[in-house]
Amino acid sequence: MNYQVMIDSLPDLLGGALLTLELVALAAVVGFAVALPVALARLTRRPLLWMPAYGFVFFFRGTPLLVQIFLIYYGFSQFPEIRASALWPILREPYWCALIAFSLNTSAYTAEIMRGAIQAVPRGQIEAAMATGMSRLTRLRRVVLPQAMRIGLPAYSNEVILLVKASSLASTVTLMDLTGTARTIASTNYMPVELLTTAALIYLAINFTLTRVFKGIEYLVSGENRAAVNDPLMQAGLNDPDALHKIAEK
Amino acid sequence: MFDLQGFGPTLLVGAWMTIQVALTAAFFGVLLGLGVALMKLSTSRIARLLGDIYTTVLRGVPILVVILLFYFGAISAVNALADSLGHGDFIDINAFVAGTAALALAFGAYATEVFRGAFQAIPKGQIEAARALGMSRFTAFRRVSLPQVWRLALPGLGNIFLVILKETALVSVIGLEELMRKTEFAVGFTRQPFTFFLFAACLYLAMTIVTMIALQWLERRANRGIAGGAGA
Numbered sequence: 088m089n090y091q092v093m094i095d096s097l098p099d100l101l102g103g104a105l106l107t108l109e110l111v112a113l114a115a116v117v118g119f120a121v122a123l124p125v126a127l128a129r130l131t132r133r134p135l136l137w138m139p140a141y142g143f144v145f146f147f148r149g150t151p152l153l154v155q156i157f158l159i160y161y162g163f164s165q166f167p168e169i170r171a172s173a174l175w176p177i178l179r180e181p182y183w184c185a186l187i188a189f190s191l192n193t194s195a196y197t198a199e200i201m202r203g204a205i206q207a208v209p210r211g212q213i214e215a216a217m218a219t220g221m222s223r224l225t226r227l228r229r230v231v232l233p234q235a236m237r238i239g240l241p242a243y244s245n246e247v248i249l250l251v252k253a254s255s256l257a258s259t260v261t262l263m264d265l266t267g268t269a270r271t272i273a274s275t276n277y278m279p280v281e282l283l284t285t286a287a288l289i290y291l292a293i294n295f296t297l298t299r300v301f302k303g304i305e306y307l308v309s310g311e312n313r314a315a316v317n318d319p320l321m322q323a324g325l326n327d328p329d330a331l332h333k334i335a336e337k
Numbered sequence: 338m339f340d341l342q343g344f345g346p347t348l349l350v351g352a353w354m355t356i357q358v359a360l361t362a363a364f365f366g367v368l369l370g371l372g373v374a375l376m377k378l379s380t381s382r383i384a385r386l387l388g389d390i391y392t393t394v395l396r397g398v399p400i401l402v403v404i405l406l407f408y409f410g411a412i413s414a415v416n417a418l419a420d421s422l423g424h425g426d427f428i429d430i431n432a433f434v435a436g437t438a439a440l441a442l443a444f445g446a447y448a449t450e451v452f453r454g455a456f457q458a459i460p461k462g463q464i465e466a467a468r469a470l471g472m473s474r475f476t477a478f479r480r481v482s483l484p485q486v487w488r489l490a491l492p493g494l495g496n497i498f499l500v501i502l503k504e505t506a507l508v509s510v511i512g513l514e515e516l517m518r519k520t521e522f523a524v525g526f527t528r529q530p531f532t533f534f535l536f537a538a539c540l541y542l543a544m545t546i547v548t549m550i551a552l553q554w555l556e557r558r559a560n561r562g563i564a565g566g567a568g569a
Binding site: 157158166252 | 393
């Protein structure tokens, strides 16, 4: 192992890590937004709604992400109609194609997490909400979703970690994310082991930090852990946004 | 539905290679997971620490990076060894071995947690009863815990297999001629990326469906005679 090479490559690799984080953050936000309607559609009894949602989830969870990226990046170029359309400037860019693939992929997994979480909300609470005269939408907004978020959080944090790892596939469509940068430098200095090891360590650091942050959020939103209402740490956490990080660091 | 222009058989050969990679990785991954789970449950602090490092690293690093690391790492290690032995020619590494080893390691890391949960789910009273009958710790493990672990771990192992089956596509990056690589050849020849990648997607879906059916059958079999089990 040549440690000097590892240290020298660090600035470039951290630059690549920024693109990784950017892709993950955007895909997570878009994926979350797409997942909610898909999850709700999955839960209805109307075939016109749940069947397409089921097909969407089944396709994106049943095929490799690599196939999905290639299908979007290379696949669409097969049709002259698409190449002539207004969408082409977006669909020919590897950045947008990777982002679309990551977003749709994570939305399928997230939709299943949401579905499970929504179904886990105790039936009695929904009945109570109905009894107090809440409309469907109000019930969803004020009773079901807030609790579902809490129930689904541990599974969702796993999904975000998986997304960080999945984002390494951006390198297969020439993007200079963390893996892409490591591969590119390795192809010029012929030191793949050093560069890939450094990249692996950065991925570990990212995922370790994310795990801690999510644990902090779980702690903040879980009623059971907050049983001690007088806990000064919790008081701080509720009033001071920075306390989240302090708790996450613990 | 698909006009494969004569590439059908080639793609099926690739799919067969995909299945071989997935099954080989699963076989070694299960053994690895079982072994590391025992390390994590052991009383030895060093064994527990090693087990923790293994699962943390392998679950925190993208499989693509692990595959590349294995491939290039093995190449430089083997060639350095060959050089020192006075063998000057470049030696290439078998992509099947490097890719499958990386996938088996990843499988093992996830399987470790599944096995650990399964061992912990076995009622303590059973082990105590076995010990009270005079069985040694090892005999109690072999005759009481181990036979039950399979049943408890099967659903979790099945999920890991479904994940690894899809991750085999990444082995195409180091040149193994599995389904994805064969599809890329066909795309390069026919210039019809959408048709062929969609066909590959359908083959992966078909493999997923067959796996799910097989897992259901295995779970039913494993739960024979268990009250409340799926086979009851």
